[in-house]
Amino acid sequence: MVSIILEVGVKMRIKVDIETGSMELPIDYRRKFLSYIKSAFEDYNQELYTELYEMGSSPKSFCFSIYFLPEVEIGKEEIILRSKRFTAWFTTPDILMGVHLINALMARRNKWFPLADCDNKLRTLSINNVQERPITANTALFRILSPIVIRDHDNKEMKKDWYYTYEDSEFEIIWKRNLKAELKNKFGRDVSSDINELQIKPIKLRKTVVRNYDIYIPCTIGNFILEGERYLLEYIYKAGIGSRRSLGFGCLDIV
Numbered sequence: 001m002v003s004i005i006l007e008v009g010v011k012m013r014i015k016v017d018i019e020t021g022s023m024e025l026p027i028d029y030r031r032k033f034l035s036y037i038k039s040a041f042e043d044y045n046q047e048l049y050t051e052l053y054e055m056g057s058s059p060k061s062f063c064f065s066i067y068f069l070p071e072v073e074i075g076k077e078e079i080i081l082r083s084k085r086f087t088a089w090f091t092t093p094d095i096l097m098g099v100h101l102i103n104a105l106m107a108r109r110n111k112w113f114p115l116a117d118c119d120n121k122l123r124t125l126s127i128n129n130v131q132e133r134p135i136t137a138n139t140a141l142f143r144i145l146s147p148i149v150i151r152d153h154d155n156k157e158m159k160k161d162w163y164y165t166y167e168d169s170e171f172e173i174i175w176k177r178n179l180k181a182e183l184k185n186k187f188g189r190d191v192s193s194d195i196n197e198l199q200i201k202p203i204k205l206r207k208t209v210v211r212n213y214d215i216y217i218p219c220t221i222g223n224f225i226l227e228g229e230r231y232l233l234e235y236i237y238k239a240g241i242g243s244r245r246s247l248g249f250g251c252l253d254i255v
Contacts, residue, residue, distance in 0.1 A: 012098030012238065013130045014090040016105055021112065021121035025079045028211050030248035033066060033088065035116040037104075044104035059182070062092040062101060063240030065146035065251035085125075089145060091251055093238035102127055133254040135234050139227045141203070142237070145251040147210055147219030150175050151243040165207040166220045172200060175242060183235070191232070198228035212247065223255060 026032060042049040052060055067089065071082035092098045108124045115121060152162040152174050164171045180192050205222040226233055240250035 012090075012092045012095055013132050014098065014101060015128045015130050016088040016090065017125040017127075018086050018088060019123045019125050020081055020084045020086070021123075022119065023081050023084055025081060025120060026118060027075070027077055027079060028213070029066065029079060030210075031213055032115045032118050032120075033064075033122075034247055036113065036122050037064075039113065039116075040104040040108055041100070044107055045100065048100060060246035061094040061097045061239070062090055063146070063245035063251045064088055064090045064248050066248060067145070089130075089251060089253075091238055091240060093235055098129075102129070132237070135230055135237060135254070138230055138233070139225060140233045140237065141223065141225050141255040142252045143223050143255045144221050145253050146249050147208055147221050148242040149217060149219050149244045149249045151178075153178075153243075163218050165218050166200075166202060166205045167207055171220075178243065186235075187231070194229045194232055198226065198232060201225040201227065210249075212244070217244075219249065 038049070038053055041052060052058065065088070067087040068079070068081060069083045069085055069087075073080040073082075090098075090101055092101070105124050105127055109127065110123060110125070112121045112123045148166075150164045150171055152164070152170070164174055176195050176198065179195050183191050183195070201224060203223040203225060205220055205224055208219050208221050209216050210219050211217075226236065237252055237254065239245070241252060242250040244250070
């Protein structure tokens with residue numbers, strides 16, 4: 001196991017440069033990259049892997065986004081990477097999870113690993129811990145790095161998930177309800193009233209549709225201003241926003 005020692009107070013925003021064996025990636029590339037992450041965790045720490053991926057739908061305290069270099073062609077079924085390179089950005093509010101992520105990926109540096117059910121392979125080239133931008137006020141301008149998924153998972157009678165974009169009136173209602181459940185025991189007190197006061201001010205927000213696990217999911221992309229208590233802005237900056245964050249959705253950066 002490769003270990004990285006982090007100084008106290010270091011921020012957990014991780015940049016990982018990846019090389020592909022061939023130029024073709026499936027359009028459902030998040031799913032394929034997740035298989036790479038899962039196998040990295042499994043090789044690094046079997047107990048941690050079991051806790052994350054074999055004990056029901058336990059929440060994962062990280063999110064990620066994929067950035068393709070300009071030499072890319074996006075089709076209906078595949079993505080062509082002329083450079084055979086891409087960058088993965090990870091964020092987490094959990095320092096220990098950040099250390100686990102770095103160690104698991106460091107163990108794969110300069111080694112080829114096949115992608116599941118795909119005629120391609122990946123190799124981690126470099127891993128860098130990137131300084132986060134400070135939030136000094138009760139407002140922040142965010143850029144969406146990977147599409148925001150807002151999911152209503154409470155419709156038990158229909159046994160179906162419903163997804164909302166910023167165009168839908170239910171978008172903020174469902175997001176805040178889910179955030180209250182997520183943070184119920186996070187800060188040692190009830191933060192529901194602070195969550196209610198959060199305000200999203202759109203800046204060119206728009207709807208997109210993303211294929212994930214053979215399901216077409218409506219999502220939101222663009223930039224937005226978020227106003228509210230600073231500790232909530234900092235948490236959302238580090239943890240991401242919305243649902244399915246550990247599947248490559250809801251990752252944010254500060255503009």
